[in-house]
Amino acid sequence: MGKAGIGPIRLEPVYKKAIWAGERLKKIRGLQEDGIGICREVCAYKGSENQVEEGQFKGCRIDQVIADYRRELMGPDDSGQLVRVAYMDTREDLSIQVHPNEDQAERIGDFEKSESWYILEADPGAYITAGVNCSDKATLRSAAESGDMEQYLVRIPVKAGDFAMIPAGLVHACGKNMLALEVGSFGGITYRLYDYGRGRPLDLDKGMEILDPSLRCELVHTQEKVPGVPxxxxxxxxxxxxxxxxxxxxxxxxxxxxxxxxxxxxxxxxxxxxxxxxxxxxxxxxxxxxxxxxxxxxxxxxxxxxxx
The missing domain is CATH 2.60.120.10 (Jelly Rolls)
Known part of the structure; x- marks a missing residue:
């Protein structure tokens, strides 16, 4: 430690392949593998913890550092969890999904998963999916089962510098042809509602139970530069x-x-x-x-x- 406590910590990124992955992260970071869609930057969630890349804690999992130096690292936060941070590099649309809120997650021993996206790069015509235009869950389920859910999805155009808040319960998906930074709460539960015919399993029973068709996305535009002012x-x-x-x-x-x-x-x-x-x-x-x-x-x- 330095005179004032623990210094900055650089965590080792965890790269995950995805069928919808683009090539932006590969080019930016000089990666060798193709198909990297997710880069987990900060995560203390069980089974997905980052390791420390360098310095006095090199090689330690971040949850171990939290356990041994909770006050020094976390301050007054006694949750044992960190805000999650990850990049998503998309060439295709992600599956349409929904996450549980605090009460719903606690019943299955997990945490709420609310999240937000900052758009770093986006091709012309890029969009996110955030919300539905139908309040009837039976109709939404029927459309998901028949492969016709897209007519009920709310698509929002985005460009670099946009920031979207995605609360738990909101039907959502990151769109194609963009690089986005996800910042969110501690939970790890995702229920897939629709997957564009890719053949992966859906979680319609659980997903339809927790989704809230009234929720909407909050979008903030930050293209204007304001130096020195958070x-x-x-x-x-x-x-x-x-x-x-x-x-x-x-x-x-x-x-x-x-x-x-x-x-x-x-x-x-x-x-x-x-x-x-x-x-x-x-x-x-x-x-x-x-x-x-x-x-x-x-x-x-x-x-x-x-x-x-």
Whole structure:
């Protein structure tokens, strides 16, 4: 530890293949494998924990670090879980799905899964699916079973710099031809409702029970640059996020819990007690609660995530 506690932690990304994967992550990160659709950047969920990539905790799972240094890492948060952060690189539409809220998840021993998406890159005509235009669940189920659900889906055009909040219970899917950063709560339960005939199993009984056809997506546009001013994107009881444009130098200070810094445009360096941490495009650093002030230098846009 440094004088002010634990320094920034870089976690080892976990790459997952997907049938809908694009090639943006492969090109950006120089990956060898094709078909990488998901890059899990920060996750302490059971069975999916990241390992620490470098430094004093190198090789340790992040849940072990939380257990051994809970106060130093988490601050007042005693949940034992971190806000989840992952990239999704899409060439095709993801399956239409829904996640449980807190009460529904607790009944099966899990956590609520609400999430949000920041769009880093998007081809012309890109969209997300968020919501349905039919309030009758029987009709929705029949359409899902017959392969005709698309007529009831709400499609929202998006472009780079858009941010969408996806609460638990909202029917949703990330669309094709984009790179998105997902920031969300701790849960890991997904019920698939529709899959464009790909042949994978559906979870219609469970999914139809928990979906809420009245829910809608909240979309925030952040294309305008406002250097040096963190702008709120979401304030959910389980996670929060700001967008920050840095031109030159900016200091992150005055926080009680941890912060997750995701570079969604440009590149920068994080300086703490004379040590320097690179933060290029799409990379992530976890700033522990006990870290103290860090200086951000460069020309970059950061998404900053934490739990309220």
């Amino acid at each position: 702008r709120p994107l979401v304030r959910h009881r389980l996670f929060s996020a700001d967008v920050l444009d840095v031109e030159g130098t900016w200091t992150l200070d005055g926080y009680e819990g941890y912060r997750i810094l995701c570079c969604v445009e440009g590149a920068c360096r994080i300086i703490r007690e004379g040590e320097e941490y690179s933060l290029p495009y799409t990379k992530t650093l976890l700033i522990p609660a006990s870290c103290g002030p860090v200086e951000i230098r460069g020309n970059a846009r950061l998404l900053i995530a934490w739990k309220v």
